[in-house]
Amino acid sequence: MDLDVFVTAHRAEWDRLEQLLGRGRRLTGAEADELVALYQRASTHLSLIQSSTPDAVLTGRLTQLVARARATVTGTRRAGWRDAARFFTSAFPAAVYLSRRWWIPTAVLSTLLGVLIGWWVAMNPEVQASIAAPEELRAMTEPGGGYEAYYSSHPAASFAAQVWTNNAQAAAVCLVAGAFLGLPVLWILFLNMANLGVGLGLMASAGRLDVFLGLILPHGLLELTAVFVAAGTGLRLGWTVIDPGPRTRRAALAEQGRAALGMAVGLAAVLFVSGLIEGFVTPSGLPTWARIAIGVAAEAVFLAYVYVLGGRAARAGEVGDVEAADRTASLPTAA
Template identity: 75%
Template sequence: MDLDVFVSAHRAEWDRLEALLRRQRRLSGTEVDELVSLYQRTATHLSLIRSSAPDPQLTGRLSRLVARARNAVTGTRRASWRDVTTFLVYGFPAAVYRSRHWWVPTALISTVVAALVGWWIGTHPDVQSAIAAPSQLRELTRPGGEYETYYSSHPAAAFAAQVWTNNARAAAMCLVLGVFLGLPVIWILLENVFNLGVGIGLMASAGRLDTFLGLVLPHGLLELTAVFVAAGTGLRLGWTVIDPGPRSRRTALAEEGRAAVGMAIGLALVLLVSGAIEGFVTPSGLPTWARIGIGVVAELAFLSYVFVLGGRAAREGETGDVEADARSARVPTAA
């Protein structure tokens, strides 16, 4: 595309749009129609220039012009409780559902790896001695030892808040750092998996695996699922950098990145629930079967939420991205 010819052909339209936006008086019906038409055409011009002949100065001018025109046409949009409801009922579960082909395999592989690490440590005393001295291992695994007192060492509310903060940060890091080809996500995931495997192995070697699972499962089912969702989504974002599909790389990253940010908010709420279970249910005096039952109910509720509500919303076209009128304009362009 010859940029000079393009500018010469459309400068009058841009100037006219700018003049309409500067009007202090109320626009007539004809002028409003003209404003909307010029806004749509200028947005298309901006998209063409960005894809075919990017010029920083011209792109900056048209971007500001399109933003002002959009605000004039749509008005300033205020967030409302309806937006929150729409996000929780449609946007978030649909985004999690759409990522299922990434986070479900991530969860299965991670669980297998944790079990193998636990088996390796539990059946090899030399590996256990490399982790810590025998006296330290006994202190960790004995009845009333550190693995058990960890969950009741602080007031429940403070402990739940600390757990929630740490887990929400880890999930957000998986989602945000996924753009670096997913490599930081793999590191965070392996760290969590190996920590779980070490606990399984050491408690199994002491003959107290049932106690360990009774402490971990009530909150761990939902907590680990949230971490796996974050990790799988982060890996998907990293793969988008490599293979954006039919979309341009910029558009693909923008769409998937916005959905990932929304998922960070949704997963923070999920982890708030798991943190409350870890702070109040795990160290409680309830029987083990009751504590695990609460964890199983929370996990099944989340999975139903994702695969029923999220599946329905995804089939209706929901992606977890922002609404269409808030996205950048896209038009087909010739190569």
């Protein structure tokens, strides 16, 4: 596309749109119809320029013009309870549901890795010796030792807040790091599974695997699921950089990036629940079966939330992105 010819052909329309937007009085019916038509054309022009011959100055002018026109045509609105309700009942569960082909394999492979590391540590005394001295290992694995004391070393409320903050930060890093082809996400996953595997292996070698699982499972099921969802979403974002599909790379990354940011908010809420369980249920005096049952119930509720609400919303066309009226106008792209 010849940019100079394109600008010459459409400059008068852009100037007229700017003139209509700059008026201090109410528009007549005919002027309002003209403004809507010019806004739609300018949106199409902006999309064409961005996808074919991007020019920073012209793109900047049209972006500002289209944004002003959109605000005039659709009216400004503020986020409210309706937006929050839509997010938690539709957008967030749909986004998790649609990314299940990424986070479910991530969960399965990561869990297998953690189990393998645990088996390797448990079966090899020399590996245990490389982790810590024998007396330090005993201090970690004995009754009331490091692994058990960890969950009761601080008041429940402050411990829950600390756990939630740390896990929410880890999930956010997984989501953001996906833009770097997903490589940092794989490293974060490995570190998490290595830490889990070492704990499994050391407690199993001490004959106290049941105690360790009783401490991990109540909160760990939901917590690890949230981490796997974040990691899977990050990997999906990284793959979008490599293969954006039928959309332009910019449009694909914008859509996946907005969904990932929304996912960070939703997962923070999920991790808040797991933090409460870790702070108040895991160190409680409840029987082990009761604590594990609470963890299983929380996990079941989350999966039902994703597959029932999320699946229904996804089949209705929800993709976890912002509402159509708030997205940048773009042209369809042929595969």
